[in-house]
Amino acid sequence: MARVTAFSNQKGGVGKTTTCVNMAAFLAERGKKVLVIDMDPQGNASSALGFFEHKNKNSVYDLLTGGKTAGETVRPTEKENLLLIPSSEDLAGAELELAQVMIGRERVLDEKIEEIKKDYDHVFIDCPPSLGLLTVNSLAAADGVIIPIQCEYFALEGLSQIMNTIKLVKKFLRPDIEVEGVVVTMYDGRSKLSKGVIAEIEKVFGDKVFATRIPRNIRLAEAPSYGKTVADYDPKCAGAAAYRALAAEYQEKTEK
Ligand SMILES: Nc1ncnc2c1ncn2[C@@H]1O[C@H](COP(=O)(O)OP(=O)(O)OP(=O)(O)O)[C@@H](O)[C@H]1O
Numbered sequence: 001m002a003r004v005t006a007f008s009n010q011k012g013g014v015g016k017t018t019t020c021v022n023m024a025a026f027l028a029e030r031g032k033k034v035l036v037i038d039m040d041p042q043g044n045a046s047s048a049l050g051f052f053e054h055k056n057k058n059s060v061y062d063l064l065t066g067g068k069t070a071g072e073t074v075r076p077t078e079k080e081n082l083l084l085i086p087s088s089e090d091l092a093g094a095e096l097e098l099a100q101v102m103i104g105r106e107r108v109l110d111e112k113i114e115e116i117k118k119d120y121d122h123v124f125i126d127c128p129p130s131l132g133l134l135t136v137n138s139l140a141a142a143d144g145v146i147i148p149i150q151c152e153y154f155a156l157e158g159l160s161q162i163m164n165t166i167k168l169v170k171k172f173l174r175p176d177i178e179v180e181g182v183v184v185t186m187y188d189g190r191s192k193l194s195k196g197v198i199a200e201i202e203k204v205f206g207d208k209v210f211a212t213r214i215p216r217n218i219r220l221a222e223a224p225s226y227g228k229t230v231a232d233y234d235p236k237c238a239g240a241a242a243y244r245a246l247a248a249e250y251q252e253k254t255e256k
Pocket residue numbers: 011012013014015016017018019040042044127128129185186187214215216217218220221222239
């Protein structure tokens with residue numbers, strides 16, 4: 001049975017998508033079968049995996065609202081062991097449509113992916129930068145949450161909101177959900193500021209903070225425009241080395 005992990009933080013641009021798709025790619029290289037579900041109407045995870053057409057038929061929108069099964073929405077990607085349920089631009093409307101559902105609207109995704117969990121080792125859900133029904137559906141389907149935090153001044157600002165949402169999901173929807181880890185992104189090892197920010201993050205999250213830090217690396221930002229993860233775009237760059245190490249650290253942690 002797949003372990004389901006949501007990549008979430010309502011703050012925009014902190015590295016959710018970059019972390020989700022690249023960890024997924026390196027776990028796939030380690031022989032794990034990984035399904036990425038793009039729950040963000042922006043569709044960044046879909047394009048990073050080669051799906052630029054945001055008018056996708058049989059997208060996650062159809063899964064949530066149109067009666068499609070998960071099996072009908074899964075696509076293979078160019079990478080072995082790595083599959084995708086793509087987003088589409090109409091996904092923004094799904095939030096409103098879900099809001100009309102009287103009973104069980106938080107659990108639609110969870111229900112829909114139940115039948116395919118046996119086919120994967122990991123299901124990674126890329127959340128949008130908001131705490132609406134798309135994120136709540138993602139969390140309600142998840143065993144764990146990975147929170148990417150950008151290493152900058154005010155990094156911790158707003159984190160109480162996502163932590164509070166996770167607490168509510170735990171109380172009402174998913175008692176066993178846990179924070180699997182915090183990933184520090186866009187880290188600059190030479191700056192004093194970065195070190196100070198890390199100390200702050202560790203004060204709050206303790207050993208939940210992954211030892212592997214993700215450096216600021218231009219190759220990570222370039223890769224999605226080629227529809228590739230950094231594992232295939234530039235496997236030797238510093239960003240690839242970091243996500244390769246993070247995938248190994250994650251696997252060690254989750255299989256303990
Ligand atoms: N370590 C890094 N080094 C350099 N650029 C990065 C790094 N991580 C992410 N980026 C770039 O920063 C931007 C934001 O990253 P990303 O899209 O992963 O964040 P996000 O949290 O998913 O954003 P959103 O909230 O919009 O979904 C992107 O342009 C991405 O390519």
